Amino acid sequence: MKKIHLLALLLLFAGSVSAQYYDPNRPPRPRARRMAQRPPQSQVQVGLALGINTSNIVDANNSYRGTGTVSGFNAGITFDAPIAYNFSFAPEVLYSQKGYFAETADGNLTQRYNFIDVPLLAKFKIAPGFNMPIAVARFEVCHGI
16 A cells, blocks of 8 residues: 555655756747748839740641741740739749741741730749749730731
């Protein structure tokens, strides 16, 4: 019976023992921010865009007529203007090459067009470094037709 009382007494004291010293007068530590620091709301970011296009033309009225793809490049300037914490407006101005390749009775034809593209995007920031852009409008000016 004495062993059970001694065990119960030891269990009571074991609950109050701590491995770390706690000082009630010490001020609390500042917590680390888990989210990335965001730029100020008025700061517009400017960047460069470089890429490769592959394009072709598909005739909706004649499914037997097909064309091959032509590769071109695109380059331009991008802007990112924050509106709210997780929402921004991102217009771009891009020079872009598009075209197609076709085999005709007269031989092979490669047609390439030069465009100035101006996509207007709305970006929703889902997580730091991960955006979901939504195209609001797109304007194109073609040179070479």
